[in-house]
Amino acid sequence: MLREIREAGQGFVMVEDDREVAEITFQPVDDRTIVIDHTYVSEELRGQRIGDELVKAVVDKARKEGKKIIPACSFAHVQFKRHKDYKDVWKQEER
Secondary structure, eight states: OOEEEEEOSSEEEEEETTEEEEEEEEEEEETTEEEEEEEEEOGGGTTSSHHHHHHHHHHHHHHHHTOEEEEOSHHHHHHHHHOGGGTTTBOOOOO
């Protein structure tokens, strides 16, 4: 069983044996900000930290490109609250 994360359009997919089993998507807000709007992990892979890996892939991409992230999808938002090391890329609403 071969599992890998690939960049696909406006997001990343996890491929297992040539089958997409998980995905995360994001959209540009402006030149320096993206919003994570969707995360999906297939039923049989839930609980294996696959979603965590996908969020990390987006965080790594944002860091490399000097962008901030708005984690709009509920899963991504929980990950950002859990991982203090994502603070550098988290664009939080000013209150």
